[in-house]
Amino acid sequence: MQKTFRVPNISCSHCVATIERELHQIDGVVSASADEKTKNVTLQWQDPASWETVQRVLKEIHYPVEEE
Template identity: 55%
Template sequence: MTKKTFTVPNISCGHCTHAIETELGELAGVQSVKAEQETKQVTVAWDDPASWEKIQALLQEINYPPEGLIQIS
């Protein structure tokens, strides 16, 4: 399993975090998603067939592009 934590500057409310968690959670292979309004950070854990490229593309599509990569594990 791969796990990344990153910043999404467009997070401004609970709806934002819910949209990110719902959309990414529906992506095949994504195991968990946690978005935090206060820190604007998102942590995603996934296995194949999901990939960082697919996660980034989906976030761009829903207008929550990731910015700073904080942690990769």
């Protein structure tokens, strides 16, 4: 699975580093790349990771995914 989504709370390179680090810790995440300027995150994952897990983790670290 691959998805690009927006995380409005991204404000600097530290946010980017935190998000990438936390996402990589989810079992099943293949790649995670956040962009400071666009506030977009591009993520690739496989089982046992799920979109629900990703959303929950980002919410827990105070970088919730933008509502669509």
